[in-house]
Amino acid sequence: MARVVAGLATSHVPAIGAAMDLGKTKESYWKPLFDGYEPARKWLADLNPDVIIMVYNDHGSAFSLEVIPTFAIGVAEKFLPADEGWGPRPVPAVHGHPGLAWHLAESLILNEFDMTIVNEMTVDHGLTVPLSIACGEQKNWPCPVIPLSVNVVQYPPPTGKRCFDLGRAIRKSVKTYDKDLKVVVFGTGGMSHQLHGERAGLINSEFDKNFLADLTRNPQRLIELPHIEYVREAGAEGIEMVMWLVMRGALDENAVEIYQHYHVPASNTATGLMILENQPLTV
Amino acid sequence: MARVVAGLATSHVPAIGAAMDLGKTKESYWKPLFDGYEPARKWLADLNPDVIIMVYNDHGSAFSLEVIPTFAIGVAEKFLPADEGWGPRPVPAVHGHPGLAWHLAESLILNEFDMTIVNEMTVDHGLTVPLSIACGEQKNWPCPVIPLSVNVVQYPPPTGKRCFDLGRAIRKSVKTYDKDLKVVVFGTGGMSHQLHGERAGLINSEFDKNFLADLTRNPQRLIELPHIEYVREAGAEGIEMVMWLVMRGALDENAVEIYQHYHVPASNTATGLMILENQPLTV
Amino acid sequence: MSEFEDIPGTYLFDKDRCHDGYQFNMFCMSLVKPKNRQAFRSDEASYMDKWPLTESQRRSVLERDWLGMIKAGGNIYYTSKIAATDGRSFQFVAAAMSGVPEEEYRSMMMAGGRPVEGNRSKRETD
Amino acid sequence: MSEFEDIPGTYLFDKDRCHDGYQFNMFCMSLVKPKNRQAFRSDEASYMDKWPLTESQRRSVLERDWLGMIKAGGNIYYTSKIAATDGRSFQFVAAAMSGVPEEEYRSMMMAGGRPVEGNRSKRETD
Ligand SMILES: [Fe+3]
Ligand SMILES: [Fe+3]
Numbered sequence: 001m002a003r004v005v006a007g008l009a010t011s012h013v014p015a016i017g018a019a020m021d022l023g024k025t026k027e028s029y030w031k032p033l034f035d036g037y038e039p040a041r042k043w044l045a046d047l048n049p050d051v052i053i054m055v056y057n058d059h060g061s062a063f064s065l066e067v068i069p070t071f072a073i074g075v076a077e078k079f080l081p082a083d084e085g086w087g088p089r090p091v092p093a094v095h096g097h098p099g100l101a102w103h104l105a106e107s108l109i110l111n112e113f114d115m116t117i118v119n120e121m122t123v124d125h126g127l128t129v130p131l132s133i134a135c136g137e138q139k140n141w142p143c144p145v146i147p148l149s150v151n152v153v154q155y156p157p158p159t160g161k162r163c164f165d166l167g168r169a170i171r172k173s174v175k176t177y178d179k180d181l182k183v184v185v186f187g188t189g190g191m192s193h194q195l196h197g198e199r200a201g202l203i204n205s206e207f208d209k210n211f212l213a214d215l216t217r218n219p220q221r222l223i224e225l226p227h228i229e230y231v232r233e234a235g236a237e238g239i240e241m242v243m244w245l246v247m248r249g250a251l252d253e254n255a256v257e258i259y260q261h262y263h264v265p266a267s268n269t270a271t272g273l274m275i276l277e278n279q280p281l282t283v
Numbered sequence: 284m285a286r287v288v289a290g291l292a293t294s295h296v297p298a299i300g301a302a303m304d305l306g307k308t309k310e311s312y313w314k315p316l317f318d319g320y321e322p323a324r325k326w327l328a329d330l331n332p333d334v335i336i337m338v339y340n341d342h343g344s345a346f347s348l349e350v351i352p353t354f355a356i357g358v359a360e361k362f363l364p365a366d367e368g369w370g371p372r373p374v375p376a377v378h379g380h381p382g383l384a385w386h387l388a389e390s391l392i393l394n395e396f397d398m399t400i401v402n403e404m405t406v407d408h409g410l411t412v413p414l415s416i417a418c419g420e421q422k423n424w425p426c427p428v429i430p431l432s433v434n435v436v437q438y439p440p441p442t443g444k445r446c447f448d449l450g451r452a453i454r455k456s457v458k459t460y461d462k463d464l465k466v467v468v469f470g471t472g473g474m475s476h477q478l479h480g481e482r483a484g485l486i487n488s489e490f491d492k493n494f495l496a497d498l499t500r501n502p503q504r505l506i507e508l509p510h511i512e513y514v515r516e517a518g519a520e521g522i523e524m525v526m527w528l529v530m531r532g533a534l535d536e537n538a539v540e541i542y543q544h545y546h547v548p549a550s551n552t553a554t555g556l557m558i559l560e561n562q563p564l565t566v
Numbered sequence: 567m568s569e570f571e572d573i574p575g576t577y578l579f580d581k582d583r584c585h586d587g588y589q590f591n592m593f594c595m596s597l598v599k600p601k602n603r604q605a606f607r608s609d610e611a612s613y614m615d616k617w618p619l620t621e622s623q624r625r626s627v628l629e630r631d632w633l634g635m636i637k638a639g640g641n642i643y644y645t646s647k648i649a650a651t652d653g654r655s656f657q658f659v660a661a662a663m664s665g666v667p668e669e670e671y672r673s674m675m676m677a678g679g680r681p682v683e684g685n686r687s688k689r690e691t692d
Numbered sequence: 693m694s695e696f697e698d699i700p701g702t703y704l705f706d707k708d709r710c711h712d713g714y715q716f717n718m719f720c721m722s723l724v725k726p727k728n729r730q731a732f733r734s735d736e737a738s739y740m741d742k743w744p745l746t747e748s749q750r751r752s753v754l755e756r757d758w759l760g761m762i763k764a765g766g767n768i769y770y771t772s773k774i775a776a777t778d779g780r781s782f783q784f785v786a787a788a789m790s791g792v793p794e795e796e797y798r799s800m801m802m803a804g805g806r807p808v809e810g811n812r813s814k815r816e817t818d
Pocket of ligand 2: 295340342409472473523
């Protein structure tokens with residue numbers, strides 16, 4: 001039986017990927033951020049998951065405005081890094097897990113989530129930067145990754161409640177997959193940032209810290225946050241944080257916080273990272 | 284205030300469109316079918332709706348297996364007939380209604396339907412044949428049409444319950460659109476048919492007639508029908524009938540049946556047509 | 567999925583068929599463009615070389631083995647693009663798949679179609 | 693949507709912007725292919741002729757008026773493809789949109805970013 005054992009939420013700022021790709025991680029601007037990633041990398045390497053379910057958003061790379069899926073799940077064998085205008089990131093191809101991905105697609109649809117099934121797509125910084133953050137520089141990513149893309153570019157994104165409920169449904173679906181797999185769910189994006197308009201550069205550390213504080217023990221407050229609150233308080237692009245709620249929903253109610261890291265800035269963005277683990281079953 | 288005033292469910296067999304396009308509707312094979320369409324055409328012309336919401340499925344025309352949306356709504360100004368291999372049907376372009384379509388997309392997503400928003404697509408026989416059936420030969424279609432495509436090609440389609448609930452949410456959303464529009468919702472596909480395998484040609488008139496009988500007054504039985512029942516009893520491609528439930532859900536509980544027509548065969552398929560109208564508000 | 571497999575003469579287009587038939591159906595889909603239909607007609611085998619197809623997929627197309635296409639992962643709405651390229655109807659293909667001459671299939675349809683009795687379960691047909 | 697319009701310096705990418713900016717963003721998206729970036733660089737105006745853009749959309753690109761692109765229906769994730777083609781970063785574009793030199797913007801970010809106080813509502817900024 002497969003099971004979700006842990007969750008990791010992290011920002012997915014393109015500049016973090018670029019800093020790694022260009023060898024700048026020891027520079028004074030970047031060092032405090034990357035130092036904070038070390039414990040997470042060690043934790044993930046020790047945990048050694050069999051599959052990562054990566055909840056992220058595409059930024060006009062695999063999907064254009066032609067077709068805008070609210071929730072899309074990638075069922076392919078392989079996903080190549082996207083060219084976002086700067087050329088593709090020099091990171092390994094992502095190998096999928098068609099078996100579990102199709103199982104998820106099937107059971108999520110039968111459980112009334114209106115998934116878009118994707119057989120072929122590229123993956124942009126929304127997916128590759130969290131892998132770089134959590135795995136470091138690698139010749140090959142340590143395990144298969146299932147891309148689960150959430151629309152947060154075109155208003156309206158799904159509500160926080162819908163995202164949390166998707167996480168719940170993922171948890172249930174993983175449990176009914178008949179292979180013995182340790183699954184980690186990533187939620188990515190955020191934290192507070194605004195990339196456009198005269199208000200670009202907005203950061204709200206108080207909002208972010210309250211978000212980090214409540215994610216584990218008081219997710220109900222976050223589930224109920226309306227979109228306008230994210231946009232006003234955390235910046236227009238801060239709405240990405242709804243994806244953290246998918247991760248939270250995929251974990252048990254009594255999941256415990258293992259690690260937390262917060263840093264301002266990375267380029268235009270406040271960055272956060274949080275690790276949750278499910279409690280072992282008491283026998 | 285916009286409102287759903289009526290619903291029309293009909294098969295969308297490609298051969299029906301071809302019979303019209305090739306001028307064969309008076310031939311003995313086709314005449315009984317088309318005679319049955321006359322009252323529906325008169326009814327629709329008299330009703331003179333402002334917008335049609337067309338619930339249909341794409342058959343590998345606008346969408347391939349690359350990206351398979353469960354529910355997709357077209358928000359464009361215009362949709363051209365698809366080339367399905369025989370060249371595009373010689374019918375008018377379909378004009379959309381971006382205002383209502385975007386309103387629906389927005390409110391459906393905020394109401395937890397995970398819609399895919401589509402800005403550009405062609406429309407195949409699934410959409411144009413019902414228009415031909417209900418409007419006859421036309422230089423221009425009589426009103427704007429909002430395409431709402433449901434995946435029924437890749438297993439699993441959404442459940443009957445999910446389809447019915449989508450109809451309910453459409454009804455509610457239409458009511459909150461601030462223009463005075465008479466809206467008709469079409470549900471299309473079916474009835475019993477199987478196009479593939481050694482069992483091709485399967486027809487189950489008893490299943491179909493029970494479906495027609497229960498749609499108006501006993502939809503609950505149909506909402507609960509599992510996919511396996513459609514496939515086994517009504518043929519693998521008979522599963523399209525879940526789309527009739529979207530139409531049913533969009534109408535009031537006490538909607539009344541205005542017209543019904545059933546004919547076997549059109550090519551490989553049992554055809555049905557049904558018209559429902561909401562009761563006028565008692566003052 | 568076993569409950570669906572119990573239905574005779576039926577190949578539900580489920581995750582396994584989609585996974586195995588993806589490239590094959592994408593090839594079929596390409597035939598919605600006139601210039602691709604023309605290229606396919608002028609040299610079927612080399613046109614198909616653009617997709618990584620299996621031998622049974624290629625063979626089924628070259629031999630117009632319509633049932634074979636389905637068994638090899640084809641979905642009827644995609645393989646019908648080959649029929650369209652040939653100028654064939656859905657009914658032609660359905661007759662071929664069910665293994666009877668088109669005239670006989672057409673008569674069966676005129677008489678009300680293939681009955682569901684006896685066709686619900688492999689237990690009935692065995 | 694008025695509650696979103698009350699937020700200063702913010703252009704929510706909603707249905708109206710998507711409707712008005714569709715072709716513009718599709719043009720931007722085309723720059724994810726190296727050969728399109730090259731074609732754009734060698735003749736920007738004629739490259740843009742392939743899309744039915746409005747005058748303000750064309751002008752904003754030719755003048756690299758990053759805020760103008762947004763006001764004309766551009767979405768930042770799409771207009772950033774133009775920045776990428778120019779070899780510019782998100783931070784360069786963000787500084788330009790907020791109307792300050794990049795160095796000043798960078799210092800603001802190092803000091804904790806633009807505060808939310810005073811930036812929540814147009815009532816505060818008026
Ligand atoms: Fe992002
Ligand atoms: Fe159909």
